[in-house]
Amino acid sequence: METVSQSIQGIPLNHYILLSAIIFTIGVIGVLIRRNAIIIFMSVELMLNAVNLLLTAFSVYWGDASGQVFVFFIMALAAAEVAIGLAILTMIYRNTNSTDINILNRLKW
Amino acid sequence: MNLFYFVAFLSIFFSLLVIFSKNPVYSVLYLIVTFFTFSIHYILLNAQFLAIVNFIVYMGAILVLFLYVLMLLNLNKESEPMKSNLLKVVGVIAGLCLLLTVAGSLKLLHASDPVLLKNPDIGLVRNLGKVLFKEFLLPFEVSSILLLSAMVGAVLLAKKDITKV
Numbered sequence: 001m002e003t004v005s006q007s008i009q010g011i012p013l014n015h016y017i018l019l020s021a022i023i024f025t026i027g028v029i030g031v032l033i034r035r036n037a038i039i040i041f042m043s044v045e046l047m048l049n050a051v052n053l054l055l056t057a058f059s060v061y062w063g064d065a066s067g068q069v070f071v072f073f074i075m076a077l078a079a080a081e082v083a084i085g086l087a088i089l090t091m092i093y094r095n096t097n098s099t100d101i102n103i104l105n106r107l108k109w
Numbered sequence: 110m111n112l113f114y115f116v117a118f119l120s121i122f123f124s125l126l127v128i129f130s131k132n133p134v135y136s137v138l139y140l141i142v143t144f145f146t147f148s149i150h151y152i153l154l155n156a157q158f159l160a161i162v163n164f165i166v167y168m169g170a171i172l173v174l175f176l177y178v179l180m181l182l183n184l185n186k187e188s189e190p191m192k193s194n195l196l197k198v199v200g201v202i203a204g205l206c207l208l209l210t211v212a213g214s215l216k217l218l219h220a221s222d223p224v225l226l227k228n229p230d231i232g233l234v235r236n237l238g239k240v241l242f243k244e245f246l247l248p249f250e251v252s253s254i255l256l257l258s259a260m261v262g263a264v265l266l267a268k269k270d271i272t273k274v
Contacts, residue, residue: 030128032200080259
């Protein structure tokens, strides 16, 4: 394990923040440009994971274990969110026969 | 040190493929690879517990759920709704503006110190368990209630309406 963790020695914290920001942005772009609700859910998962990675990097940087416990809670929350979201999606699919979010614009008026 | 940049490149590449591939099934498969690279990141940070949990919970449970729903709904490339090109370009530009803002604020932060493993056994199960069951006992119990309510809600939502049928 020593040799594996040796390989991150010397990486600036900046680069972890930048990597997380890029992946979070990719998630935001995915939410903006896709119409399939399942892909939008996947983009949300991508955003959650970017935050997880950043929390872990900060936790290692400060030598405090609380950050990794927060990641654990975020994972529990993501599991609950996906279960509820996919249940709602199957219900929508049963009613409208598609997962296109543009069909669901009846909430506008 | 170079390993980090290689894995970071792989995560960015595969997460781009997730949102740009036309077929939803391919998207889920690329998402699995992306989460695998995240697991490698956790191992590099010596957060072994999180690496295993990420492997089991995300790649084992959540993505199988995604794949299962995708197969159940019978979505494929032909039925995939796409936005118009103008909206796509506008979305990408808006996302890049967000990235620019975050990167610009990062420049003011001056946080360029290297990440060092001050306490190498911080991410091990033994250490995390102590923190989780001492300082975070109440949030842990509340999250179990959250999972229970999510389970009840998912069953209620996905069930067919008995009164109608």
